[in-house]
Amino acid sequence: MTKTIPAYQRIKNAILDNIHSGKWQAGSAISTEMALATEFGVSRMTVNRALKELSEERVLERRQGSGTFVAQQQFNHTFVEVRNIAEDLKSANRDYEAKVVSKRAVTASLLDDELRRKFGIEETTNTPDTTLDNRSDTPVLYEVKIIHVADGQPIQFEERWVDAKKVPEFIEQNFTVVNTSDYLVAKIPLESGSYTIRALAAPNEVADALQIAPQSPTLVLRRQTYSAGQVVTFVKMWHAGDRYQFSGEL
Incomplete structure (x- = not known):
């Protein structure tokens, strides 16, 4: 039996897939809230939650009056020391x-x-x-x-x-x-x-x-x-x- 994924999480997953596939590069603008709301058939409030969480996770950068952009990653190597x-x-x-x-x-x-x-x-x-x-x-x-x-x-x-x-x-x-x-x-x-x-x-x-x-x-x-x-x-x-x-x- 399939478990239902919340709408905001489906939007997050789709955005992350676009970033990882290279469709949306670092620094590029992503679709507007209205466009995402129409695409997924949800309210702008739901879209806003997905974008807010991705911004807090430093995946996206929201610029007032300009839109939402893929964050420029400020690292060239791991932040995490992984023991070998x-x-x-x-x-x-x-x-x-x-x-x-x-x-x-x-x-x-x-x-x-x-x-x-x-x-x-x-x-x-x-x-x-x-x-x-x-x-x-x-x-x-x-x-x-x-x-x-x-x-x-x-x-x-x-x-x-x-x-x-x-x-x-x-x-x-x-x-x-x-x-x-x-x-x-x-x-x-x-x-x-x-x-x-x-x-x-x-x-x-x-x-x-x-x-x-x-x-x-x-x-x-x-x-x-x-x-x-x-x-x-x-x-x-x-x-x-x-x-x-x-x-x-x-």
Whole structure:
């Protein structure tokens, strides 16, 4: 059953799609409130909410008397420091290796509720739809699973999902050589992110990857990273509880 997306969110999604596809470049004016209200069959108040939120997210810039414009991005590289386990291990003089367990393109029908929410993806229906983005066989996310090994011992099991439209060549990379985080930072500006760290018992797949007993304690870092107000990547990084620790300076 398809969940109804609020009208203001549909407008936000359409504007973001136009920006990411290159239809609306940085600095260019977007459609007027009246034009958007007519296009989507909603009130100007609904359009105003969508534009207001995108302005607060620094995607758009509203200029009194002139209109609304795609914001000039004031960065050339990531605002977010994304830790790279390969570099961390190499800097500690440990022998590092990445083993790719699997990688695949994922269609909307295969997503669970968590991934749909993270990436703002609708559930598919059985209604025929000829538009490319809504076809049931069109990949919406790329998924990779990688074991990061130090001195022959698994240290981290990475499960990562990436927006297929925003980073179309991601799935083609050789991740035994190319680090996933490094590739994303190089390809698309990552302007913000959020993360949580939890202690969880290892499910069977994770236990096999980390070579620990099922239900052993693990530390799980879950992180989503944004560009232009949308999630570009979501990752779960599983660590054996007795082999890894998080530390820093205050």
